[in-house]
Amino acid sequence: MKKNLLATLIATAFLAACAGMGGERGDTRGAAPSRSAGEVVDDAVIVTQMNAKLAADPELSAIKINVDSTQGAVRLKGEVKSISLRRKAEELARGIKGVKSVNNQLIITG
Numbered sequence: 001m002k003k004n005l006l007a008t009l010i011a012t013a014f015l016a017a018c019a020g021m022g023g024e025r026g027d028t029r030g031a032a033p034s035r036s037a038g039e040v041v042d043d044a045v046i047v048t049q050m051n052a053k054l055a056a057d058p059e060l061s062a063i064k065i066n067v068d069s070t071q072g073a074v075r076l077k078g079e080v081k082s083i084s085l086r087r088k089a090e091e092l093a094r095g096i097k098g099v100k101s102v103n104n105q106l107i108i109t110g
Contacts, residue, residue, distance in 0.1 A: 042072065042098050043069040043070060043071065043072070044069075045098070046069040046072065046074060046096055046098055046099060047067050047068065047069050049096050050067045050069075050074065050092065050093055050096060051067055053092045053095075053096075054067075054089070054092065057088070057092070059085060059088065060080075060085060060088065060089060060092075063078065063079070063080055063081075063085070064078050064079075065077070065078040065080075065089060065106065066078055067093075069099075071100070072098050072099055072100035072101070073100055073101045073102075073103065074093045074096075074099050074101070074102045074103065075102075075103040075105060076089055076090065076093060076102065076103070076104050076105060076106050077105045077106065078106055078107070079106065079107045079108075079109045080106050080107070080108060080109070080110075081108070081109060081110030082108060082110050083108055085106075086104065086106045086108055089104070089106060090102050090104045090106075
């Protein structure tokens with residue numbers, strides 16, 4: 001299990017770094033601010049760790065929560081059944097090394 005998680009983490013970080021390296025730094029036509037390969041990898045690690053935490057949690061594993069991270073700012077989107085699950089997801093994100101802020105956009109449906 002740990003080998004699979006590590007392999008997934010490495011592959012995700014590598015692919016994210018490759019995707020973030022396209023284009024010239026001087027080319028700003030409608031592009032987001034440039035990020036270094038290290039920042040892209042850091043964000044990929046944060047997203048992978050958060051997805052692993054969600055999958056390991058018995059209350060949150062069945063819920064589809066979209067996780068995004070840009071320069072350590074994590075955004076959570078999706079639907080949860082209670083305020084306690086919304087808070088729990090946010091606390092999991094805040095506990096990850098490198099997370100600078102959490103924008104919790106989870107909607108309570110229950």
